[in-house]
Amino acid sequence: MAFKKHMQEIVNTANIGFITISLGKNLKIIKINNGLVALLGYSKDELNSIFKSLDKLFFNPEDLVKFYGLLKNKLKRCECVLRKKDGSSINVLIKKQGFSFGSRKKLMLCQVHDQTSAQTDKKITEMFNDIFFKYNIQTRTLYSSKNLGEEIKPVNTDCDLFLFFKGKVHPADRQKWVHMYEKLISEKKHVKSKLRLAENPEQYSWYMVELSPVLDEKGKIVSIAGKASDINEIIEETEQFKEKAMRDPLTGFYNKNATAELINEYLAGEGKDKVHSMLFIDIDNFKYINDTLGHLFGDKVLIDISEKIKKMFRSTDLVGRIGGDEFVILIKETGSLKTTYDKVEHIRRIFDKVYHHNNVSYNITGSIGVAIYPQNGTTYEELIKNADDALYIAKSKGKNQFAVYSGKGRNMA
Structure with a gap:
């Protein structure tokens, strides 16, 4: 609980807006941080009201189209001009967290960066792109942090971690996952690999997946701790540079x-x-x-x-x-x-x-x-x-x- 409270304090005081949106029949804001309130000047209730008529928030119709593209997984980021409560405008970059471990709710966690300000919290940005998880081998339970600042919670109570990831890994990367997992079990050492994971049935993104064994006093693996870091933008930029070269x-x-x-x-x-x-x-x-x-x-x-x-x-x-x-x-x-x-x-x-x-x-x-x-x-x-x-x-x-x-x-x- 102390860790969660500490993380929430960091999020609330960051120079970045964070917003969790429910993608049900009607768009609804689940959570916002103080950074977003400071950027736009609206309260949570006011933002929920605005989300029922988004043209009040976006200055340009084309920006609204881009934002809907982000919500529909067609974009991972979009640059927009938003209308603040006092009527002035602000240039922002909206980035989404596109990966989730088995949540039934259709939630999207977004960062909102003030492009007019040079101050951004890089540490928070990096943490935002990381998903932490833990797998208990004996109980076959997978725990994961689904939102920034939340404690790790069970998301699957009857899970085979090997098959779970194998089902999410791009077919071309499955042999890499098999080799990675076998090395973890046989050598009982930290392993990592770049893998394409499914965000939805038609879209894959690059992640750096890391696994570490947790051993008991007899040296037996009792659980596996892991982290999946979104590196899709880095990979795409690297590939573009290599292709150009x-x-x-x-x-x-x-x-x-x-x-x-x-x-x-x-x-x-x-x-x-x-x-x-x-x-x-x-x-x-x-x-x-x-x-x-x-x-x-x-x-x-x-x-x-x-x-x-x-x-x-x-x-x-x-x-x-x-x-x-x-x-x-x-x-x-x-x-x-x-x-x-x-x-x-x-x-x-x-x-x-x-x-x-x-x-x-x-x-x-x-x-x-x-x-x-x-x-x-x-x-x-x-x-x-x-x-x-x-x-x-x-x-x-x-x-x-x-x-x-x-x-x-x-x-x-």
């Missing part, structure tokens, strides 16, 4: 390192034992374009060609720009060689175009070298070397054509 900024294709890594990963896994085609494409005499017409015009040519290449390939094929005027494409599961040859010839034709700049005309052509997986190589390094040899032959025969690797290196003509 893998891309060539001019064309949007994968860069050289990412191209090699992704092709090797695919060939060693999902693409193993299937037939694929690697194309090594080079724009003929592109250096002359840059030297005579300028690099800005050269970039426009690259962008134009890249857009045409994008339209020719499936989203599952891997396309990369590995040099100034060099492109690599892995066409997955190409089937017959004739299909590959027809595709390559079609690609070659997109380069056959006359560009005009400052009363100067220049005809663009391209040469292509082709290597087939697995007969011409089983890794990116082997395939690119052989495709490069084929490209050399295509260039030596007069450019503006393609050649297929035949196993004789650069002497295969």
Whole structure:
């Protein structure tokens, strides 16, 4: 009780608004803290009345639409302009707590941050995103803190923790959960892992799940203490950063390192034992374009060609720009060689175009070298070397054509 009282004092004095909303037939406020009262100036009763007609609280209709999107699990946060009791406006960020352990009530716990104030309580924000739980192995009872500041209470009195989590974990992460739980039981040590957990049947979010064994005097595990921390935003931001780092900024294709890594990963896994085609494409005499017409015009040519290449390939094929005027494409599961040859010839034709700049005309052509997986190589390094040899032959025969690797290196003509 002392812990609960201490936590409630922290929540009530935080520079963040907290509000628990019942999502029944009519929206109803279950709990608010002093921080929200201070931000908006309304009492709890006044806010409950306002929630029956939310247009009185939101300045802009589009903000009200965003808030309803948050209530319907379409958004995890939204920025809004709210109307304070004195008639002035306040810019706020509303964040929801989207995960709950088996509560029958449809409750949503939200943070309301004053965006106009630089003072936010980061510690409270971090605690808000954590769900603490405890599992008694003997009684098969799961206890959890469902709301910030509340003591841990029983939420499931006939529960198998292993199966409970396995049912909530994303199918792709279930083996990670199995390994994590088995390690906890066998080694009796603290374990943790990043897992996607179901907030509802159609929506998963990333959590850092931690488990610690609680032992009796004989060293037997009698209960398991755990914590689930919402890291979804961190994961999404990290993935966006990684994706951006893998891309060539001019064309949007994968860069050289990412191209090699992704092709090797695919060939060693999902693409193993299937037939694929690697194309090594080079724009003929592109250096002359840059030297005579300028690099800005050269970039426009690259962008134009890249857009045409994008339209020719499936989203599952891997396309990369590995040099100034060099492109690599892995066409997955190409089937017959004739299909590959027809595709390559079609690609070659997109380069056959006359560009005009400052009363100067220049005809663009391209040469292509082709290597087939697995007969011409089983890794990116082997395939690119052989495709490069084929490209050399295509260039030596007069450019503006393609050649297929035949196993004789650069002497295969």
